[in-house]
Amino acid sequence: MKVHKKALIITYYWPPAGGPGVQRWLKFAKYLPEFGIVPIVYCPENPSYPIIDNSLENEVSEGITVLKQPIKEPYALANLLSKKSSKQISSGVIPKQKKQTFIQKLMLYIRGNFFIPDARKNWVKPSVSFLSEYISKHKIDTIITTGPPHSLHLIGLQLKEKHNISWLADFRDPWTTIGYHKQLKLTKSSSEKHKNLESKVLQTADHIIVTSANTKKEFVLKTKQPITVITNGYDSHQIERPEKDSKFTIAHIGSLLSERNPKMLWEAMSELVNENRTFSEAFQLHFIGLVSDEVLQTIQQYGLSNHVQRLGYVSHDEAIMAQMSSRVLLLVEIDSEDTKVIIPGKLFEYMASDTPILAVGPKDSDVETILKTTNTGQYFYYNQKQAIKSQILSYFEAYNTNSLSVNAIGLQQYSRKALTKTLSDVLKDSL
Known part of the structure; x- marks a missing residue:
């Protein structure tokens, strides 16, 4: 199939990141060329990934363009207070209220009220500057932002406003209604800021992608923009099936x-x-x-x-x-x-x-x-x-x-290739 469109994927998680967050767009990038879309990936050069899986670097498609820019994250500073708490919070492990230490409560308060929407917010401005030049030079047809971290949607928002480019916002998880959001000890003012940013993203993106039907029900009440459910999925692999455990x-x-x-x-x-x-x-x-x-x-x-x-x-x-x-x-x-x-x-x-x-x-x-x-x-x-x-x-x-x-x-409907076909149709309709 003739390749005729370029999609710039803006993601925080990319190999060698481990865990589920990296799999979604790693696999979409693998199959998009089969449907006439050239994926170009933009990710941090020096991220603070809570989990590393070097084996996933072998799954990055050969020849794919991966752009990287430095990111300044607060977790290195937080490590000075408590390395264990910093790593837990960055990976989503938040202790129950009754069992939180003073340091953990302090870190959650700072994370929720000083880093809106999240701890990667300082990457927005330099990314917009770098990508603005790249988009102009390389004739990108559409941009895709995937969150969390939802600060990446703010990169898409600013690029959309600056270049009037087609923009797809992918929500792997909800924003203001996800469980841990309530544990961030938000002030009333901070809570409103989150909601306002979420609303602006949902109403400005040309198309919203969500991973579940229930998230679509939530977002339908917040935006009139088109919303498509594309779940995560499974991929084919070459691993030989092992014997079942004896126990x-x-x-x-x-x-x-x-x-x-x-x-x-x-x-x-x-x-x-x-x-x-x-x-x-x-x-x-x-x-x-x-x-x-x-x-x-x-x-x-x-x-x-x-x-x-x-x-x-x-x-x-x-x-x-x-x-x-x-x-x-x-x-x-x-x-x-x-x-x-x-x-x-x-x-x-x-x-x-x-x-x-x-x-x-x-x-x-x-x-x-x-x-x-x-x-x-x-x-x-x-x-x-x-x-x-x-x-x-x-x-x-x-x-x-x-x-x-x-x-x-x-x-079969949940195979990565079938899901990428749905994504490619959304991308082409948005152009």
């Missing part, structure tokens, strides 16, 4: 924050361990990625520590291997109205792993809908301990008879 392993892959601590789930597992000797001998709970101290303490209280194996952060390829080798995959979301819109990027790789998913979260979430329509797992609410216990036992019985499997339906 009955339930694995959680990714960050498990303090608020994602479903006590009734740990209680259900504890009861099965105490009531069923065969289950106790076979059961293992694997955590791959960052786990908050509070979650670990709760698990210990329920007597599950001897069944826990913590593997820490692993490369993306190793995470895929773990997804395929585990017996059951665990997905946990905060029990909140705000989190109904959150669809973890790992969900789609979970779905493609041929491993049953056990999910816990709020009622009427997008995750619940996707699991039901694809037949890839079971979804429960926080008040359904007995039902969760029964489901785990059912999975265990299937494991014992070597019949634990998944019969997925309609996964």
